[in-house]
Amino acid sequence: MAVQAISAVLWGMDVTLIDSEPTWIQAPLDLVEQHHDTWTYTGGSMLVDTDMEVTSRAFQNAGGASPRRHHLAPDPGGSHGKPHPEPYLAAARKLGVDPQRCVAIEDSPTALAAALAAGTIAIGVPP
Numbered sequence: 001m002a003v004q005a006i007s008a009v010l011w012g013m014d015v016t017l018i019d020s021e022p023t024w025i026q027a028p029l030d031l032v033e034q035h036h037d038t039w040t041y042t043g044g045s046m047l048v049d050t051d052m053e054v055t056s057r058a059f060q061n062a063g064g065a066s067p068r069r070h071h072l073a074p075d076p077g078g079s080h081g082k083p084h085p086e087p088y089l090a091a092a093r094k095l096g097v098d099p100q101r102c103v104a105i106e107d108s109p110t111a112l113a114a115a116l117a118a119g120t121i122a123i124g125v126p127p
Helices: 021-034 039-044 053-061 086-097 109-117
Strands: 008-011 102-106 120-125
Touching: 008 086, 086 102, 086 109, 102 109, 109 120
Parallel strands: 008 102, 102 120
Antiparallel strands: none
8 A cells, every 4th residue: 555645734723732721711711700790610621622602502501691603613614613524624625635634633532533534644642
């Protein structure tokens, strides 16, 4: 079997390149507080690695604070978040490459499932 060259590397930015989880946890705290309600650090940490639909519902349940719907696209190229393969398929499409010739580097089971479903070579990096 011939080995094909890799066309692109698709990095999951959160955790693999930068530690953005504290920001993702603090943002809901700030948003809910602006709407005169309360949120806990545990509530914020439970939303790490969930799609924006789940996050939006959690904000609504915490007193009606919810980002506007048009700000919730998980990826500018599509309407589905991970574990759906669309974010990886959209990235490959934008780069003009075959997803099967991409390496995806991710830190979470959800993101790895999406990368595998898109047909990429997926590499898991522990957080």
